[in-house]
Amino acid sequence: MDFANFFANYGLIFLLLILLVFMFWSSRRRMQKAKAEQEQKSRQTVPGAEVLLQGGLYGTIVAYDGENLDQPALVEIAPGVQIKVHSQAILRVVDPVEGAVSEDEFLEAEASEAEYASGVLDGDITSISDDHKFSAHPDENDVDKKNKPEA
Numbered sequence: 797m798d799f800a801n802f803f804a805n806y807g808l809i810f811l812l813l814i815l816l817v818f819m820f821w822s823s824r825r826r827m828q829k830a831k832a833e834q835e836q837k838s839r840q841t842v843p844g845a846e847v848l849l850q851g852g853l854y855g856t857i858v859a860y861d862g863e864n865l866d867q868p869a870l871v872e873i874a875p876g877v878q879i880k881v882h883s884q885a886i887l888r889v890v891d892p893v894e895g896a897v898s899e900d901e902f903l904e905a906e907a908s909e910a911e912y913a914s915g916v917l918d919g920d921i922t923s924i925s926d927d928h929k930f931s932a933h934p935d936e937n938d939v940d941k942k943n944k945p946e947a
Contacts, residue, residue, distance in 0.1 A: 837889060838862045846891035847871065849881060854890065 803810075841847065845857050855871035858878055868880040 837886075840889040841869075841886060845889050848887045848890050850885045850887045855879070857886075860886075 839862075841857060841860050841862060843857050843859060846854065847857055848854055849871065853871075853873055855873040858870040858872050860869040860883065861867045862883075865883045867883065869883045869886060870878050871881055871886075872878050
């Protein structure tokens with residue numbers, strides 16, 4: 797069976813299978829992009845961020861729960877004027893808050909603080925012990941000074 801005869805008999809089926817695979821691939825890719833954009837918007841939606849609502853109103857987030865999207869978000873649209881909106885009514889974050897701490901960063905900092913506090917309580921960490929570390933081994937500090945050229 798030559799190629800022309802095979803393509804004449806099964807070419808349409810082959811093209812439909814290729815089209816089906818392409819449609820599946822592009823749909824999946826589009827869904828992944830939308831999910832990534834939604835996650836980024838959720839990370840940026842923190843109290844203090846300026847947002848655009850679907851109704852065309854601009855406001856500042858006062859309270860927002862990214863985990864429970866059924867709970868309404870509080871948005872301040874003017875000084876002293878707060879409105880409750882559905883959390884999905886936030887179209888996009890216009891001005892993300894610089895230096896805002898995400899929940900993951902907060903939990904990580906809390907864990908390291910608890911670790912530090914337990915070290916202090918156990919006596920493993922003290923400001924005096926830190927001073928002794930640097931003064932007990934003056935040779936190690938001098939090695940760095942010896943390797944550096946003087947001006």
